[in-house]
Amino acid sequence: MMDAGLPLLEVTDLATHFHTQRGLLRAVDGVSFSVRRGQTLGIVGESGSGKSALARTIIRILSKRHTTTTGRITFEGRDLLTVSEPDMRDIRGRDIAMVFQDPTSSLNPVKQVGVQIEEVLARHLGLRGRAAQTRAIELLTSVGMPLPQERLHQYPHQLSGGMRQRVAIAIALACEPKLLIADEPTTALDVTIQAQILDLLHRRQKAHHMAMILISHDLGVVAGYTDTVAVMYAGQIVEQASTRSLFRNCRMPYTAALMRSAPNLSDPPHTRLRAITGRPPDMVLPPPGCRFEPRCDDATDICRNRRPALSASDADGTHRYACWHPVASPGASA
Amino acid sequence: MSPAELLVVDDLSVTYALPRGRQLIAVANVSFTVHKGETLGLVGESGCGKSTISRAIMQLPPPTGGAVVFEGRNLAHLDTAALRRARTRLHMIFQDPISSLNPHRKVRDIVAEPLAIAGMGDAEDRKRRVRAALENVGLDPDQVMDRRPHEFSGGQCQRIAIARALVTEPQLVICDEPVSALDVSVRAQILNFLEDMKAHYHLTLLFISHDLAVVKNISDRVAVMYLGRLCELAPSARLYEAPLHPYTAALMAAIPVMDPDRCRSPSHLLAGELPSPMNPPSGCRFRTRCPRATPHCAAHEPEWRETEAGHFVACHFPLVAPQGATISPARQP
Amino acid sequence: MNALADDPGHETASPVGATIPMRVRDRLGLRFWLPAAWITMVVVLAATASLLPLPSPIETDFTALSNWPDRAHWFGTDQLGRDILSRAIFGARISLTVGLLAPALGLGIGMLLGMTAGYFRGRVEIVIGAAMDAVMAFPGILVVLAVTAYVGASVPLLVILLGVLTVPTFMRVARANTLVFAQHDFVLAARAMGATHWRVLSLELLPNVMIPILIYALLVVSRIIVVEGVLSFLGLSLPAPWPTWGNMIADGQVELATLPYIPFIPAALMFLTVLSINLIGERLRARTDLRGSVL
Numbered sequence: 001m002m003d004a005g006l007p008l009l010e011v012t013d014l015a016t017h018f019h020t021q022r023g024l025l026r027a028v029d030g031v032s033f034s035v036r037r038g039q040t041l042g043i044v045g046e047s048g049s050g051k052s053a054l055a056r057t058i059i060r061i062l063s064k065r066h067t068t069t070t071g072r073i074t075f076e077g078r079d080l081l082t083v084s085e086p087d088m089r090d091i092r093g094r095d096i097a098m099v100f101q102d103p104t105s106s107l108n109p110v111k112q113v114g115v116q117i118e119e120v121l122a123r124h125l126g127l128r129g130r131a132a133q134t135r136a137i138e139l140l141t142s143v144g145m146p147l148p149q150e151r152l153h154q155y156p157h158q159l160s161g162g163m164r165q166r167v168a169i170a171i172a173l174a175c176e177p178k179l180l181i182a183d184e185p186t187t188a189l190d191v192t193i194q195a196q197i198l199d200l201l202h203r204r205q206k207a208h209h210m211a212m213i214l215i216s217h218d219l220g221v222v223a224g225y226t227d228t229v230a231v232m233y234a235g236q237i238v239e240q241a242s243t244r245s246l247f248r249n250c251r252m253p254y255t256a257a258l259m260r261s262a263p264n265l266s267d268p269p270h271t272r273l274r275a276i277t278g279r280p281p282d283m284v285l286p287p288p289g290c291r292f293e294p295r296c297d298d299a300t301d302i303c304r305n306r307r308p309a310l311s312a313s314d315a316d317g318t319h320r321y322a323c324w325h326p327v328a329s330p331g332a333s334a
Numbered sequence: 335m336s337p338a339e340l341l342v343v344d345d346l347s348v349t350y351a352l353p354r355g356r357q358l359i360a361v362a363n364v365s366f367t368v369h370k371g372e373t374l375g376l377v378g379e380s381g382c383g384k385s386t387i388s389r390a391i392m393q394l395p396p397p398t399g400g401a402v403v404f405e406g407r408n409l410a411h412l413d414t415a416a417l418r419r420a421r422t423r424l425h426m427i428f429q430d431p432i433s434s435l436n437p438h439r440k441v442r443d444i445v446a447e448p449l450a451i452a453g454m455g456d457a458e459d460r461k462r463r464v465r466a467a468l469e470n471v472g473l474d475p476d477q478v479m480d481r482r483p484h485e486f487s488g489g490q491c492q493r494i495a496i497a498r499a500l501v502t503e504p505q506l507v508i509c510d511e512p513v514s515a516l517d518v519s520v521r522a523q524i525l526n527f528l529e530d531m532k533a534h535y536h537l538t539l540l541f542i543s544h545d546l547a548v549v550k551n552i553s554d555r556v557a558v559m560y561l562g563r564l565c566e567l568a569p570s571a572r573l574y575e576a577p578l579h580p581y582t583a584a585l586m587a588a589i590p591v592m593d594p595d596r597c598r599s600p601s602h603l604l605a606g607e608l609p610s611p612m613n614p615p616s617g618c619r620f621r622t623r624c625p626r627a628t629p630h631c632a633a634h635e636p637e638w639r640e641t642e643a644g645h646f647v648a649c650h651f652p653l654v655a656p657q658g659a660t661i662s663p664a665r666q667p
Numbered sequence: 668m669n670a671l672a673d674d675p676g677h678e679t680a681s682p683v684g685a686t687i688p689m690r691v692r693d694r695l696g697l698r699f700w701l702p703a704a705w706i707t708m709v710v711v712l713a714a715t716a717s718l719l720p721l722p723s724p725i726e727t728d729f730t731a732l733s734n735w736p737d738r739a740h741w742f743g744t745d746q747l748g749r750d751i752l753s754r755a756i757f758g759a760r761i762s763l764t765v766g767l768l769a770p771a772l773g774l775g776i777g778m779l780l781g782m783t784a785g786y787f788r789g790r791v792e793i794v795i796g797a798a799m800d801a802v803m804a805f806p807g808i809l810v811v812l813a814v815t816a817y818v819g820a821s822v823p824l825l826v827i828l829l830g831v832l833t834v835p836t837f838m839r840v841a842r843a844n845t846l847v848f849a850q851h852d853f854v855l856a857a858r859a860m861g862a863t864h865w866r867v868l869s870l871e872l873l874p875n876v877m878i879p880i881l882i883y884a885l886l887v888v889s890r891i892i893v894v895e896g897v898l899s900f901l902g903l904s905l906p907a908p909w910p911t912w913g914n915m916i917a918d919g920q921v922e923l924a925t926l927p928y929i930p931f932i933p934a935a936l937m938f939l940t941v942l943s944i945n946l947i948g949e950r951l952r953a954r955t956d957l958r959g960s961v962l
Contacts, residue, residue: 047517050604162607190380191544192585192603194588195603220590224590253519261518262522264551265574267548270529270554275519275522277488278524293459417861419859438875439870451862
């Protein structure tokens, strides 16, 4: 499943700080990870954990005036943070594509679906006219759109939410990108449609041997469709492992708590949920030690004062977590 | 009507008139009963009419057909004053806690509003009730009473909304997707908390959600809706053990599970999209997406029947799932 | 009392601002306070004009015709020897009275109609909308010109005429905001609790609609002050010898080349006043938008 050789995308010590009226908001604070071709990385976190800011930093669509970004984002050997804006525009859409949570706002409401796909084809591949139209129909067919030919002339508002997300995916895949970033692609959709879209993304990713970053707040979504998972909390990665290892043998109390707090179909009705107390910290004034410490049941003095580093847990070194008192044995299994 | 039946929804229909004489049937011939002290879950995807039902029960607007009988009285037959009195015993909690609180009013006024509308108690009495309600939802009255909603997080706003719903000590609370807008870690807090409130105030809940896992956890019985009609109604544990309607099974199969090894064959996936409610399929409304559909399903609308005590289904070819078997909509009868 | 004291999943409200990130102290800044100070000064001077030790604005002093500003007459005198400072302050009365009362009238009627239309929708909205379209179809300024020329101008007439002309835009702003806020669940929640339409409109919707409409009203005030200026410049506002900023500019323009200060002073006052009102409105809007995004 995994390629040998260099990773496609390597993010090193990345930090994104927003300048707000209250001070510096550390949305992403020292994040490192890598993604190989053909591999899917899941990023899980609650709202405000910095997962969307991270995605937007990678494709550089955050306003320069209000953010400071440090660290390195190496994509095919180039540092995306130093690439010129015109070069970045070529990379965006052609090499790295993104699918957003809300297809209503990512599609242009006054342009026909076909026109929007053909624009991307013209911009990055120089395809025009007949050829572009044929390719657009192919793309719509590949994302499972019924009656693709008729859809070309429809406007986004004439489609359902699921159909719109399919169009957004068709646009993202138009240039066969090497990396697809899907930021909560199914959060706005119904469960049955969510399953269809996740399945579609999974199949396209396998077919094109593409790398994918799947961002979600839902551990269940990530479980079925990723090779590795990074759990983010308060701007940092707190646990990172192969998907199987994470779900079978999670070490970070936050990951364990997140798994426990969701209602489980196999439990009888009225099973009391094991909720996490409190709420995520204020990112302008984060706790000095471990950021999960105020909500953690196992916290001690060292957690309050010193920030734990992300360190390898096992012999193979792929399961890493940031915690002074890791959960001992298999924490939770679904 | 037995004393245990707190709310009876009988043959409820909601129709909207559209331009050019067309009609949108949002809810068609839905009947169910909520017993005193139980939690009835109502599940379905967006557009299935579950929120329309909650509004029709609240008479906002009243249903176009059928009856809503609360505590033995048909709400549509009550005059304004009697309906206002009934509303103190029947409350609602909404999906978006921030949108359901007026940003320009103080928490003390927001929570006191049901008392003010009903004209219950004097100023002193109201203040005492508001303080008690806020304390019961776990907020310190002295700290929160003079603040406005935007100073609170989503979870705290939902607690304020719950305090408002409970201040008149109602019998029935309709929860319309109360945790869908909340973060995973806060969701569990509010769900536990609703169970606590239910015990503390001896409440009956009608819990509406698109999330089957959440509904199973909180409900005693669950009703499943599709495109304005009920598909299936059963005791919670029974429904999840042995769903009879193919739609229920498909909904369950689509829930993401925290298990990387679970097989995800495309046969589990429900194909297609929700048909337009303006032009619903003939016969069984689910037939366009149903793996078991036959020409019979297109011609005849399935009857709502009881297959075993308390288990209702509307399907021509229900799944016959033996005990302990896994759910598969692909199995043929 | 507290049923949940031992609930582990208990999210407590903290008294410190740090854990409630929404509470941001956003200073209004000099861009607000400087214009606000100017407006306050103009209003106070205009209101207390008759108590101030000023020479009469209409009496002519033949010993001081067309005096440039000096110690006796800070802003100088005009061609008829009238004190320009005094005339400017008394003139502010007219400009401000018309400029404030006309929008107030328009706001009152417009908000009532707009909120009614936006809340009840249906036929009510169609009727109100049609009436407003009819008012808007009138060529406003021409109507004012015709009526004042025919009946003769007075402050109440100007207030009513200009006020009615602002009703449709106020109605639209009120309706648009009512439509937005009526979508919020708190309106449905109030209805579900049994609140009357009147209670929903006055307690739930009015406070939310009021803020955007007041900010919009500031822009209308500045526009009406200019319109009143134009009318008096054309001699269609209050008749001479009573000063308004507009007719002061009109009187002064004859000798613009030799006595530029005569029209310049009222023009500058009007400019500063209108600019100040616009700056205040802009600042307030930016501030409420910020809060809107937090909501």
